Every structure is written in C-alpha cells, then in structure tokens.
Amino acid sequence: MPLIPKTDGGSIHWTLLREKIIEILIYISGFSAIIFVFSIFAFIFKEASGFVFSHETDWSFFFFNAAWQPLPEESATYGAFSMIIGTISVTLVAMLIAVPFGLGLAVLVSEFCSPKIKETLKIVIELLAAIPSVVWGFVGLKLMNYVLVNFFGAQVGSNLFNGGIVLALMSLPIIVSIAEDAFKAVPDSYREAAEALGATKWQVVYKVLFPAAKNGLLAAVLLGVGRAVGETMAVLMCTGHNLNNPFSSEFPFLNIFDPIRTLTASIAAELGEAPRGSEHWQALFALGLLLFAIIFVINLTADLVVRGIKQEES
Amino acid sequence: MFQETPLIQKKNRQQTIARTIFMIMAVLAIIPLITIFIYLFYKGSPALSWEFVSEFPRRRMTEGGIFPAILGTFYMVALSLIIATPIGVLAAVYLNEYAGNNWFTRIVNLAVVNLAGVPSIVHALFGLGTFVMFMNGPCLLAASLTLAIMTLPVIIASTKQALEAVPMSFREASWNLGASKWQTIRTLVLPNSFSGILTGIILQVSRAAGETAPIMFTGALYFRKQLPDSIFDQSMALSMHLYTVATQGSQIPEKIQFGTAIVLLGLVLIINAASISLRVYFRSRKKW
Numbered sequence: 001m002p003l004i005p006k007t008d009g010g011s012i013h014w015t016l017l018r019e020k021i022i023e024i025l026i027y028i029s030g031f032s033a034i035i036f037v038f039s040i041f042a043f044i045f046k047e048a049s050g051f052v053f054s055h056e057t058d059w060s061f062f063f064f065n066a067a068w069q070p071l072p073e074e075s076a077t078y079g080a081f082s083m084i085i086g087t088i089s090v091t092l093v094a095m096l097i098a099v100p101f102g103l104g105l106a107v108l109v110s111e112f113c114s115p116k117i118k119e120t121l122k123i124v125i126e127l128l129a130a131i132p133s134v135v136w137g138f139v140g141l142k143l144m145n146y147v148l149v150n151f152f153g154a155q156v157g158s159n160l161f162n163g164g165i166v167l168a169l170m171s172l173p174i175i176v177s178i179a180e181d182a183f184k185a186v187p188d189s190y191r192e193a194a195e196a197l198g199a200t201k202w203q204v205v206y207k208v209l210f211p212a213a214k215n216g217l218l219a220a221v222l223l224g225v226g227r228a229v230g231e232t233m234a235v236l237m238c239t240g241h242n243l244n245n246p247f248s249s250e251f252p253f254l255n256i257f258d259p260i261r262t263l264t265a266s267i268a269a270e271l272g273e274a275p276r277g278s279e280h281w282q283a284l285f286a287l288g289l290l291l292f293a294i295i296f297v298i299n300l301t302a303d304l305v306v307r308g309i310k311q312e313e314s
Numbered sequence: 315m316f317q318e319t320p321l322i323q324k325k326n327r328q329q330t331i332a333r334t335i336f337m338i339m340a341v342l343a344i345i346p347l348i349t350i351f352i353y354l355f356y357k358g359s360p361a362l363s364w365e366f367v368s369e370f371p372r373r374r375m376t377e378g379g380i381f382p383a384i385l386g387t388f389y390m391v392a393l394s395l396i397i398a399t400p401i402g403v404l405a406a407v408y409l410n411e412y413a414g415n416n417w418f419t420r421i422v423n424l425a426v427v428n429l430a431g432v433p434s435i436v437h438a439l440f441g442l443g444t445f446v447m448f449m450n451g452p453c454l455l456a457a458s459l460t461l462a463i464m465t466l467p468v469i470i471a472s473t474k475q476a477l478e479a480v481p482m483s484f485r486e487a488s489w490n491l492g493a494s495k496w497q498t499i500r501t502l503v504l505p506n507s508f509s510g511i512l513t514g515i516i517l518q519v520s521r522a523a524g525e526t527a528p529i530m531f532t533g534a535l536y537f538r539k540q541l542p543d544s545i546f547d548q549s550m551a552l553s554m555h556l557y558t559v560a561t562q563g564s565q566i567p568e569k570i571q572f573g574t575a576i577v578l579l580g581l582v583l584i585i586n587a588a589s590i591s592l593r594v595y596f597r598s599r600k601k602w
Contacts, residue, residue, distance in 0.1 A: 019494060019496045019497075022496055023412075025404060026405075027408060029400075029402075030412065030422060032466070033405065033426045033466070033470065034422060036425075037425045037429050039444070040429075040440045040463075043440055043443040044436065044439050044443060047443045100339075101339055101342070104339040104340075105336075105339060105340060105343060108336040108340055113340075121343075121344075124343060124344050127347060130520060130582055130586045131524075131579065131582070132521075132525070132526070132553060132578060132579070132582055133525075134524065134526040134556050135354075135556070135578060135582075138560050139350050139353075139354070141561070142357075143350070199325075200328070200329040201329060201332075202325075202332035202333070203329075205332070226431050229433070230431065230432070230433025230434065230435075231433070232434050232527040233434075233526045233527055233553075233557065237557070267435045267438075267439065268530065271438070271530075272531065285439055288435070291433055291435070291436055292436050295432060295433060295436075296428060298431070299431045303424055303427060
C-alpha cells in the first residue's frame with residue numbers, strides 16, 4: 001500500500017476515495033472500445049434483423065443476384081451481387097496500383113534514400129493522408145473525369161479506373177507507413193551480415209528484408225485493402241454509381257472504364273431516401289452488416305499476422 | 315587492375331535499375347499531389363474573398379458564401395473532441411499504465427484496431443440507429459457523437475504512443491518516493507507526454523473536419539437559412555456542403571464548388587501543419 005502524503009489539505013481517506021473513482025473511470029474508458037465495437041454490431045444488427053430473419057429473404061439471391069431494385073416497393077428485389085463485385089473490382093484496381101507503389105516507397109524511405117529525400121517523401125505521404133475523402137471525390141469528379149475522357153478515350157469519366165486511382169492514392173499512406181515499420185523491425189545485424197558478404201542494397205532488400213518482413217508487409221497490404229473497401233465518399237463521387245459487372249470472360253477480363261457501384265456508396269446514396277424501418281432501410285443495414293463483417297475479418301487477419309511476427313521474435 | 319567479374323557487373327546493374335525504379339515511383343507519387351494542389355488552387359482562387367467565408371449562401375447556393383457551413387463544421391468538430399478526448403486519453407492511460415500483459419488486453423487492443431477500421435458509412439449507420447433515434451431526429455449532438463466514436467480509436471493510439479515515450483525510470487523514481495499509481499500518472503506521466511497527446515488531438519481535428527459520411531445522416535443539412543440555435547438543431551457542414559455543391563444541381567457555378575473545396579482543404583492542411591510544427595518544436599525541447 002503506497003503512502004499518501006497529506007499535501008492538499010484533505011484527509012487521506014478522501015484522497016484514497018478520489019483515486020479509486022478516477023481509477024474506475026480509467027477502467028471504464030479502457031473498456032469503451034470493446035463496448036463501442038460490440039454496440040456498433042448490435043445496433044446495426046438490430047436494424048437489419050427484420051431483413052436478416054425474414055422468411056422472404058433468399059440469401060443466395062442476396063449474394064448472387066445483381067437485381068437491386070428498391071422501387072417500386074411491392075416488387076422490390078435486393079440482390080447485392082453487383083455491389084459486392086463493384087467493391088471487389090475497385091479494391092483490386094486500387095491495390096494493383098497502391099501495393100507496388102506503397103512497398104516501393106517504403107523500401108525507398110527506409111533503405112535507399114538520403115535523409116533529405118526521406119523527409120520530403122514523408123511530408124508527401126502525410127499530405128496524401130491529410131486530404132479528406134470528399135476532396136478526393138471532388139478531384140476524381142472534376143480532374144480525373146476530364147483526364148480520362150479527353151486523354152484516355154473513356155466514354156464516361158466517372159468509372160472503375162477513376163475510383164481505383166483515387167483509392168490507390170488514399171490507401172498509399174497506410175501501406176507505406178506500416179510497411180516501413182515492418183522494415184524497421186528487421187534487425188540491423190541482418191543487413192550488416194548480407195552487406196559483409198558483398199550484397200548490394202537491392203540484394204539486401206529482396207533477399208533479406210522482404211523474406212524477413214513478409215508478415216508485416218502482408219499486414220500493410222491487408223490494412224490497405226480494409227481502407228479501400230471501407231472508403232465511402234470518394235468512391236461515391238468517382239465511380240459513376242452504376243450497377244454493373246466490370247469483369248468479363250474476354251481479355252483483358254476487366255473493363256476498367258466501366259462505371260461501377262460499391263457497397264459503401266449504395267448505403268450513402270440510398271439511406272436518405274429509405275423510410276425508417278422499411279424493407280429498403282433494413283436491406284441497407286444488412287449491407288452495412290456485411291461491410292462490418294468484411295472489415296472485421298480483414299483486421300483480425302492483419303492482427304494475427306502481426307502477432308505472428310512478435311512471437312517469432314521473442 | 316581489379317576487374318569486375320560478370321556476376322558483380324550484373325548485381326551492380328540490378329542495383330542501379332532497382333534504384334531508378336524506386337526513384338521513378340517516388341516522383342510518380344509526388345506528381346499527382348502537386349497536380350491536385352495546383353489545380354484546386356488555380357480553379358478555386360477566384361472565389362476566395364472575405365465575403366465567401368463570412369456570408370450566407372444566396373439564391374439556392376449559386377451566390378454568396380459558406381459561413382454557416384464553416385461554423386457548423388467548427389461546432390461538430392469541437393463538440394466531438396470534447397466528448398472523445400477524455401475517454402480516449404483515459405483509455406490510453408488504462409492500456410499503457412494499468413493493463414497487464416494478458417488475453418484481455420489483447421482483446422481491448424484488437425477492439426481499438428477494429429474500431430479504427432470500421433468504415434465511415436457504418437459509423438453513420440450506427441449513429442442513425444442510436445443517437446438519432448434517442449434524440450428524435452438528426453442534430454448537431456448526434457453528428458458529434460458519431461464523429462467522436464470515429465475519432466476515439468485514433469486518439470487512443472496517438473495518446474498511447476505519447477505515454478510509451480515517457481521512460482519507465484521516471485515512474486519507478488516516483489513510486490520509490492511513495493507516490494501512488496494515479497499520483498504518478500497525474501503529476502509525472504501526463505505532464506511529460508502532454509506535447510505528444512496534444513499533437514495527436516490536433517491532427518484528429520483535421521481528420522474530423524474532413525469527414526462527410528458519418529455526419530451526412532446524423533446532423534448535417536444540405537441547406538439551412540439560420541445558424542443552429544442549440545446542439546439539438548441541425549446545421550450545415552463544410553464537407554457536406556462540398557459534396558452537395560459538387561453533385562447536386564448543375565446550376566451551381568464552378569467557382570463556388572472549387573472555392574468550397576479549397577476552404578476545406580486549406581483548413582485541414584493548416585491544422586495539419588500546426589500539428590506537425592508543434593511536434594517538431596516539442597521534440598527540439600525534449601529533455602531526455
């Protein structure tokens with residue numbers, strides 16, 4: 001039991017009591033994250049439950065049918081397939097751009113460049129992270145739209161490629177910062193050993209650092225994917241918001257200039273029109289539940305992967 | 315003379331190629347950023363004037379300024395931070411000072427990471443299902459609460475980092491003098507990590523100011539003639555205003571659209587710069 005000095009004039013009893021109260025507050029705040037995650041799930045589930053437990057809801061229809069027609073209400077159908085495909089395709093395009101760039105920049109920042117270039121790049125990355133998503137959406141809508149129509153010959157400027165590029169730029173910072181942490185976590189002795197054997201910097205990077213940091217890099221990619229899947233305003237404004245399947249069986253298998261529509265954008269666009277408690281409203285909450293589940297799985301995997309590294313180290 | 319063997323030539327060539335590719339990547343990442351800034355400032359600067367930031371919108375937002383939106387954003391962000399900061403800081407204190415190294419702490423940490431990863435539109439659904447419901451309709455307070463939950467995990471993470479930076483020996487010295495755990499935290503740990511906590515929170519101001527999806531259905535309005543009277547009133551907000559003028563109705567002049575974008579971006583960047591320069595300043599004064 002620590003001794004409590006009588007400094008503030010109050011009795012020891014009172015000081016102890018105050019300390020207990022504050023500690024209880026600290027514990028409650030500590031658990032708040034768990035409480036919030038749980039209640040987010042619970043309340044969204046509650047709103048969606050009418051749809052989730054309805055006998056009329058056909059789950060294979062929900063997941064594999066592209067007909068999302070909330071109006072007219074009597075013959076409404078809720079098939080989320082094209083939104084799921086839309087989310088997958090735009091995330092895929094974004095990651096095809098952001099992963100090589102993100103890992104490349106992380107290598108550059110942590111291994112290759114002079115301190116001056118490093119500082120500049122870090123500021124650039126911080127600025128990229130600072131731009132609000134609605135401003136990204138605005139840039140996609142105005143600038144990228146113009147560029148794609150006039151220089152790439154796209155018929156509609158707001159399309160998959162537009163959204164993909166914007167999302168790539170948005171998820172770049174998180175990929176770079178986590179990948180850089182992963183490189184930093186590799187002990188210097190590894191690098192020194194390789195360089196003593198005559199390896200060049202590049203050989204050190206791809207023969208030593210990549211294998212040693214692979215779990216951290218995987219986590220970086222996963223969190224980038226999570227960011228891209230969950231992004232709302234930018235994709236709502238850039239992707240054209242059109243139910244469509246951009247994948248095709250012919251080369252190049254993905255029509256990057258097709259407009260698409262994602263899960264997040266559908267909720268944002270339709271929630272305002274859906275009357276509270278209606279089937280449409282419940283279906284939108286069911287989409288939210290799906291999103292929540294996807295993000296939960298991604299984060300859990302990333303956590304397990306990162307924990308894998310820590311265990312290997314100890 | 316020492317002759318380079320083909321193998322060494324090859325590895326040096328690969329090194330040069332790799333280096334060049336990485337440099338090109340860096341340039342390719344910087345170009346869009348500069349392009350975006352120049353483009354927005356070039357297009358939006360004609361709209362910028364004192365009237366633009368101090369007047370109400372007129373004629374269905376085709377004329378006038380964006381003052382109510384700026385004020386609404388200010389209210390929402392301030393209110394959300396007043397709510398989120400104490401909880402976030404105390405939660406970080408719990409994680410760094412009280413929590414043991416066990417499975418429960420891992421779950422708390424996982425919950426923080428997960429909360430940070432929840433998409434903004436899912437936060438909006440949550441706000442709509444809870445706060446808006448309890449308050450009988452969207453309002454400033456509901457929007458701020460939604461924003462607060464969204465900013466909470468990031469405040470926890472940045473505060474925790476600041477607390478971790480306080481050396482363990484400080485705490486041990488304090489305990490040896492007979493101070494209790496909370497006395498040590500209050501008089502030693504928190505003052506010594508204050509700068510880190512502050513910069514983290516300022517950074518969060520800029521994030522919250524730019525968020526659109528969480529406030530869209532919980533308290534922000536397209537257009538409103540008056541300023542909000544109380545926290546139970548709805549209000550315009552800058553990010554929401556940008557979304558509206560950019561997507562709804564083609565008769566809104568480009569000048570106003572780009573002007574709004576610049577004001578929002580400028581605000582966010584200024585707050586960011588403030589946070590970064592504070593960080594640099596505090597780091598230069600660090601005593602240990």
